[in-house]
Amino acid sequence: MRELVFALEYEPGCNRVADALADHPDARIRSLSLHATAEHLWRVDHATGTPDALDAIEDAFLTSDYYADCLATEDCGATQTTRILDRADDTLVLYSDWTRTPDCASVPHIARDHLGDGVLFETRHEGRHYTWRIIHSGEGDVGAFFDDLEAAVGECAQTEMLRTADTVTTANNGSENTGGLSPEQEAALRAAVEHGYYESPRKVDVGDLADHLDVPRSTLTYRLRRAEEHLAKQHVAGETVPDEPSASL
Template structure:
């Protein structure tokens, strides 16, 4: 089995979801499940962010001219269905399904064309960077270079492609640790700063050396902003830990 991780960083006004996420550094959209056949694609996405960001993301997902993962640079006639499964103050969960037309293309469908069957997909979208992680069989017929060239050609000037990792999946403990580190290149700067300050000032000590209000005053941010950033950072670190254990066990699963 082979692992491939790459990212697409979208230019302004080239991707509706990226435009929304770029305005909220703490927001994130990740796939809970992503499946495709040669004719269709369906997925469930989990988004976090401020209430205003989530409202804007819902609008983007439900807008008729936005198709999840479609790379066509003009209307392709796809039939799309999007349903909101959950929408709270800090969580949005959406289900999307679309049927492919002859002019429609996407990352999963290009992967089918160049890498064959038996593919697993995982995505993580923060700001303008949309990161893909894929597991494929890595048979003699797999054409990774052809796949990457096809994706880069399909996105054109709309996004920049960066290759993050190409390797055996779970080949060793050292590789597994590197895979986990590269899958998440780091917390958003605001979250990292909040977490670092919390550790330095004793917020996580028992008993705490400072409480949330005191720490927020030191950082000159509202208490609600600080606690939100800490929650998101803690969640990201927990997910990374679970993912690393999965990789060390030589397995792959959607979070």
């Protein structure tokens, strides 16, 4: 089995959910379940954030011309149903189901075309950054998948490859194997250290660092956050439990 991880960075005005998340940087959406057939797509998403952020996310799902994961840049004529499964002060769980038309395109459907059936999907949406993790057999054509994906998103989003590798079974109680840093994450982290981003007080802010690297601020923030998450998990996983101290004689 192979793992494919990539991200879409949406331009303003191209995706109502991305716009809502960009307005509320502390909000997150992750998929709990995501399935696609040739004609349908349905998924369950778990959103976290402030009440105002969840209101904006809910509004984007329920009132805008938004179809879960549809990449069509104009009205594709799809039929979608979205239901709220749970709502609390800081969490929102949404169920979405849409029936596609010939004008619809989506990451799962493009993946089915090029990577075959039995593909598994995980997603995480933060700001304008939408990360996909795909588990597939490894027998498909990843290059053709990316070609069709870039054609489908057009100028609405930039695509960024983060990782492609064999999946690895770990003995850490089933927690995610994050692998190594992507080249982009490593470059962002190295630049942050070299320019004093982690000094106290900081010698550079994230905006100036993004200008130096010639990347959008949101992209750099995302790369640093993912790199920091990886290093923190790696550190904790490598810790050993100290021996019990010997009793005093």
